[in-house]
Amino acid sequence: MARLTKITSVLLSTASVLCFAGTNSNIVCDAKKMDAFAYEDCIAEQRGAKLDKTDFSERTAPPAELISENYVEPFSYDPFQRNAYLTSSFGENRGTRYHAGIDYSTQMEEGWAIFAPENGFIKEIKVSPFGYGKVMFFEGQSGKTWVFAHQSSFTPDVENLVRQKQYATQSNDVSIKPNTRFRKGDTLTFSGSTGIGNPHLHLEVRLNKDEITSPCQLGVKCLDTIAPQIFGVAVWQGNELALTTDEALRSGCVETPVKNEFNLSMAIKIADYSREPKENPMAIRRLELWRYDDKIYSKIVDTLSYKKMLDIRNELLWAEEADTAGDWHYIDAKLGPISTYRLEVEDFSGHVIRREFNFHKSCKDNGKFVLTKNQNTPLYTFLSKSMLDIFRCESGYQFAALNKDEQIINKDLCKIFDHSKPLPIGKIVERFPETRYIRYTADASSTGTGRGANELIAVYPYGKYKTSINWYTQVGNAKISQKISGIPVVGDTSQRVLAVTRNQTDSLDFFEFHPKGLQFYGKWNVCIENENNQAPLYWLGETTRRWFYFEKQSGSKNRCVTTNELRDLANISDENGISIGFPYWAETLVGGTYQAALKIPLYSRYAGIPDGNAITVKAGNKWIPAEYDSEPREIIILGDDLPEAGATVTIQVTDELKRKTKKEFDVPGI
Known part of the structure; x- marks a missing residue:
């Protein structure tokens, strides 16, 4: 870590400096042998300065005698002007992307005032129930765009502009460009939990349309007290x-x-x-x-x-x-x-x-790794490789390698491979090149699920330079075809393998595709013809463990979808759709203050809504703006927008499958 005692105004143009009158003349400063920070420290010591070696977060301003007329105080910014620890950092793994900003905990509270980082103006406001939720794009005089996401509300003047746009367009999800100006330190917006997750602030800094930078490296306060x-x-x-x-x-x-x-x-x-x-x-x-x-x-x-x-x-x-x-x-x-x-x-x-x-070859202090979680089948992903949990041989599982015609190549892989070591399926293919299926069998006592297993893992070997694949296979009664383009070329010389199997659960059956997280610069086009279940396709969120509907899919007998990443897929028949619950009065934040609001729960097992405009609220012929809170699933209507108690209000919700649910209710008294 660079020592933060650098004072650029005292740098000298000479390569080496030996003495200053009345200072530490025995110190030699050599720019050719020292890095920039060490050289600057050396010069400061020659001038008699006592260097501050503490962590940069505790660093005070340089001594007055070392500050030149050209000295500029480094930029610093505390969004809340109160302690707020990081909960997510810049560059964090978010599945298909890096985290573009940082997240601050607001201690499970909404409505923390957020202050302007510099003089500037509001470039844009967007309101949505998903993604960034209510988000502000603030352009500072430095040219940087500051993004404040998941807000509960904005300042009263900005809130009024949002409401005007909603009424004018009869849309809940809107975008405005108010050009409202703020000075550094002004109250800019208020933290919340819109979009997704618990109350927190997502902050990012965009340099242009493509580049983003770490706020922590700019001088933004980043409280982190523990080393990696x-x-x-x-x-x-x-x-x-x-x-x-x-x-x-x-x-x-x-x-x-x-x-x-x-x-x-x-x-x-x-x-x-x-x-x-x-x-x-x-x-x-x-x-x-x-x-x-x-x-x-x-x-x-x-x-x-x-x-x-x-x-x-x-x-x-x-x-x-x-x-x-x-x-x-x-x-x-x-x-x-x-x-x-x-x-x-x-x-x-x-x-x-x-x-x-x-x-x-071995380390005496070495321990064991647990390589799977939420994994029912013996097929899993580790280090972006398709893996077989061969350790299950110890509990009674049996594995056999089969060719493309499902004829046995080797009937007992448990005798071939070491149970104590992770086993890439590529290693099985290297040993038995004709392998196109692996059959695994186990009785109910071995699986621990109360039922036995007799399933196939379909295998597709391919080389490191192969950038496209056209693979057709069958798993159980399901016929699966995959066309893949833009496969990344990797430096790893090992045999690469795609694999798919059926996962049978109590609630539904689905298809696992491995290696998980494999992304393509092109597309993954997958079709599933499942004679036992021709319902629409959903994909599984790996961390949420929730199923999400593919908005764009084709076919009825042969269900097809396109994305750029391998995902687990299921045919899900969601006949019940969304139901609308009973309204109740609560409070919600508007302009940093709490106001009365009517909240109406939505219930569904799988079906969701595509956006906030899928919700329509009317009192007679009068359109009323409504907010959708995705966690929990509730519709929020401000009390000031509703008619008097006892008046009838109609709510209509259109789900992702274009099905409409409507309910009328009388406005309850507070």
């Missing part, structure tokens, strides 16, 4: 894989699956937390690796590009336990077995941890 945490190391060559816990890493040992061989691949699992209790794992700013004194890998996340968001899957390798703490960071460097390496990890508040290690 390493959970483990994975090393592989091809489909030979070894895992090492941080306990062994701390003793300087990392296991390698092959002895004294080059071209090793490595990934490090890391998370950062801002405070105790450790509830919200965050991303890191910097990851660097040295071989002796030679830096062989460096990744610093101070800026991001929207155009390059898909690169996330080349850098953060997807794992089935991706919804637990941390990410697997791929080290894109050539690694050899007989060297000493030093790892350095830094978070966005400047906390640094270091590890020094060598590769060994």
Whole structure:
């Protein structure tokens, strides 16, 4: 971490300076041998300054005698002017993209006043029940655009402009460009929970239409009191894989699956937390690796590009336990077995941890990893590879390799592969190249679900340079076709494998596609012809564990959808749709103050609404604006917009499948 005692006004143009009258003349400052910060510190010490070596968050202003006329106070910004810890950091893994900003906890409260970071104007306001929710785009005089998302409300003048646009267009979801001006420190907006999640502030800084930057590196207050945490190391060559816990890493040992061989691949699992209790794992700013004194890998996340968001899957390798703490960071460097390496990890508040290690065949302090979560079938994803949970052989599962005609190639894979080691399916294909299916069987006592298993895993091997696939297979009674374009070319030389199987659950059956998180620069076109179930297709959110309807899908017998990422899919018959509950009075925030509002719950198992304009509220012929709160699912109507108690109001909701639900009720008394 750079020492923050730099004072640029005292830099000298000479390469080396030896003495100043009446100062520490024995100190030699050499710009050719020192980095910029060390050189600046050296000059300051020559002039007699006592350097402040404390953490930058506690750094006071430079001594008055060292401040020149050209000195400019560094930019600083505290959105709330009160302590608010980070809950998500810049560059965090969000599945198909990096997190473009930072999130602050507001202690489960809404309505915290947020102050303007600089002089500027409101470029745009958008109101939506999803995504950023109520969001403000504020353009400062610096040219940066500050984005404040998930707001509960805006200042009264801006709220009035929003209401005018809603009434004029009879739309709940609106966008306005008010051009309202604010000075630095003015109350700008109020925090909330619109869009999704618990009350918090999402803040991001956009430099232009493509580039975004870390607010923490600009001088925005980022409270983070805990250094990053390493959970483990994975090393592989091809489909030979070894895992090492941080306990062994701390003793300087990392296991390698092959002895004294080059071209090793490595990934490090890391998370950062801002405070105790450790509830919200965050991303890191910097990851660097040295071989002796030679830096062989460096990744610093101070800026991001929207155009390059898909690169996330080349850098953060997807794992089935991706919804637990941390990410697997791929080290894109050539690694050899007989060297000493030093790892350095830094978070966005400047906390640094270091590890020094060598590769060994085994490490005495090494422990075990749990590689799956929420996983019923023995097929899972780890390090962006399709994996087989061969450890289930210990509990009575049996696995057989089959060819394209479902004829047995090997009837007992449990006898072939080590149960104690992770098993990429690519390794099975390397051993038995004709493998196109893996059949797994188990009785009810082995599965632990109360019923036995007899299922197929369909397998499609492909090479590292293959960028398109046209694959047709059958799993159970379902015929599945996949056309894929824009497959990323990877440096990993191992046999790559796509895999799909059926997951049978108590509530519904669905199809798992692996490796999870695999994204394409082109498209994934998948069709499922399921004679037992021809209902519409839904996709499973990996962290929410909720099913979401594909808005754009074709066919009735042969259901087809298009996206750019492998997802789990299910045919879901949702006959009940959305039902409208009973209204009740509560309070909601408007302009930073609480006002009476009528709230009406919506109930559904799967069906959702596409946007806020799918809700229509009328009192007779009078249109009334309404807000949809997606968590919990409720319609919110301001009391001032409603007629007197006893008057009749009609609500109509159109769900994602274009089905309409209507209900009339009398406005209750407060």
